[in-house]
Amino acid sequence: MSWHQISVVSPKSAAADLSDFFSDLGAVSVTYMRAEAAPVYEPNIGETRIWEQTKTIALFELEASPELIYDLCAQQFPADILSRWHAEILEDQTWERAWMEHYQPMKFGERLWVYPTGQEQQEANTVSLVLDPGLAFGTGTHPTTALCLEWLAEHDVTDKTVIDFGCGSGILAVAAVLLGAKQAIAVDIDPQALIATQDNAEKNQVTDKIKTYLVEDFTPVAVDLVLANILANPLIELSEGITALVKPQGQLVLSGILKEQAQLVSNAYQKKFTLNTPSIQDDWCRLDGIKS
Numbered sequence: 001m002s003w004h005q006i007s008v009v010s011p012k013s014a015a016a017d018l019s020d021f022f023s024d025l026g027a028v029s030v031t032y033m034r035a036e037a038a039p040v041y042e043p044n045i046g047e048t049r050i051w052e053q054t055k056t057i058a059l060f061e062l063e064a065s066p067e068l069i070y071d072l073c074a075q076q077f078p079a080d081i082l083s084r085w086h087a088e089i090l091e092d093q094t095w096e097r098a099w100m101e102h103y104q105p106m107k108f109g110e111r112l113w114v115y116p117t118g119q120e121q122q123e124a125n126t127v128s129l130v131l132d133p134g135l136a137f138g139t140g141t142h143p144t145t146a147l148c149l150e151w152l153a154e155h156d157v158t159d160k161t162v163i164d165f166g167c168g169s170g171i172l173a174v175a176a177v178l179l180g181a182k183q184a185i186a187v188d189i190d191p192q193a194l195i196a197t198q199d200n201a202e203k204n205q206v207t208d209k210i211k212t213y214l215v216e217d218f219t220p221v222a223v224d225l226v227l228a229n230i231l232a233n234p235l236i237e238l239s240e241g242i243t244a245l246v247k248p249q250g251q252l253v254l255s256g257i258l259k260e261q262a263q264l265v266s267n268a269y270q271k272k273f274t275l276n277t278p279s280i281q282d283d284w285c286r287l288d289g290i291k292s
Contacts, residue, residue, distance in 0.1 A: 002091050003028070004060040006069060009084035014077065015054040021076055022058035025069055029059045059090070108146065109153025112175060117203075127178045130203050131171055144255045147279055147286035148172050148229050151253050157181045160224035163245055166234075166256075170197025170210065172227045177206040185223070186212045222247045228254050232261040239268035246273075246291045254287040262287065 008018055019030045033055040060069065066087035073082055105115035113128045145168075152172065158180035164173035167186035170193070176184050186197045194212040201210040226245045228235060235242070235254055246252050252273055257265050262278045262285050269275065275289035 002062050002089055004062060004064050004066050004087060005057065005090040006060065006066060006085070006087045007055050007057045008073075008082060008086075009053060009055045010081050012052055012054045014081050015056050018056045018073075018077070018081075019058075021073065022056070022069075025060075025072065026064065027058040027060055031057050033057060062089070106141070106146075108149040112149060112153040112179065114149065114171070114175075127175075129171070129175055129178055131169065131174075131200055132203075143281040143284040144229050144257075144286075145171060147281055147284065148227055148253055148255050149175055150279075151286065151288055152176055152179055152227075155251070157225060161185070162225045162227065163187065163221075163223050164197075165226060165228040165242060165245070166230035167197050167212070168193050168229070170200045170212075172229065173197060173210050174200050174204050174206060176225070176227070177201075177209045178204060181225075182209070184210045185218075185221075186210060187215055187218050188212075189215050220245055223250065225251045226253070228252075229256050231256045232258065232265050235265050236268045243269065243272050243291070248291055250291050252287075252289055252291065255284070257285050257287065258283055259285050 006022070010018060015032060019032075022030050034053075060066075070082070070085060070087070073085075105113055105119050107113050107126075111126050113123065113126055114131055115128060116132050117130055149172070152175050157176050159182045160176075160180075162173065162176040162181045162184045164170065164176070164184055164186045167173055167188045170186050173184035173186040174197075186194065188194060188197075191214065194214065197210065197212050198207070201207045220241065222245060224247060226242060228242055235257065242252070252269070254265060254269070257278075259278075259280060265287060266275055266278075269287070269289075273289040273291050275287055278285040278287055
């Protein structure tokens with residue numbers, strides 16, 4: 001199926017109004033992209049932070065008329081807001097297949113391979129995890145996930161019970177089980193994440209060792225290892241609850257933290273944990289340690 005794609009570059013003050021207007025006109029999706037080389041860092045809880053110059057992109061069914069949509073927008077918005085308007089037909093393609101052309105096997109530490117279907121790695125004394133691109137976050141390509149996978153590959157998790165808090169695709173839960181964990185509990189706020197985790201558990205033949213829960217359905221239990229790859233603000237806000245999930249002398253791995261946020265996150269956990277020096281990759285870091 002093909003689509004009409006309409007994009008408008010505008011100041012961020014107009015982006016939300018454009019998004020709402022496109023939705024009211026029947027857009028099947030509306031997304032934001034940056035329109036200039038300016039980073040946007042993690043927002044505070046409840047805050048939506050976008051770029052000073054933001055590209056608002058709307059997809060409409062092919063039956064829609066871009067000319068009519070423009071005319072309606074022109075009645076609603078000043079001419080300067082629509083000065084960088086662009087409309088084109090977006091041809092359909094298999095997005096996951098296109099993405100996989102650029103998704104290659106990755107090795108973490110000396111023991112763990114992550115690879116897409118059909119690119120199996122045959123290397124002695126290593127574990128291979130099959131993971132294909134999907135809707136839920138977590139393929140190992142982002143530094144926040146890579147830092148956690150490296151930790152798992154470098155530590156003995158044999159017979160341990162693990163919680164993957166904010167599981168996304170379930171990659172950390174699956175990796176932990178493949179590396180010897182007795183059981184992994186995957187928790188997330190998004191039902192899609194649980195579906196992705198269950199699919200990846202089945203693909204890697206570890207379904208019997210992975211349990212999935214929405215946060216509201218999860219009964220807290222203390223375990224040997226907690227992996228929480230989310231973001232700095234939630235890690236700080238949820239520090240008391242996450243701390244309670246770790247047994248005395250249990251291990252904690254925190255990721256999704258920008259380098260400049262490391263001390264703030266450390267402050268929230270250092271009373272209960274002996275934390276190691278942060279591990280850095282690009283602009284991101286991992287904190288890990290042992291509970292007192």
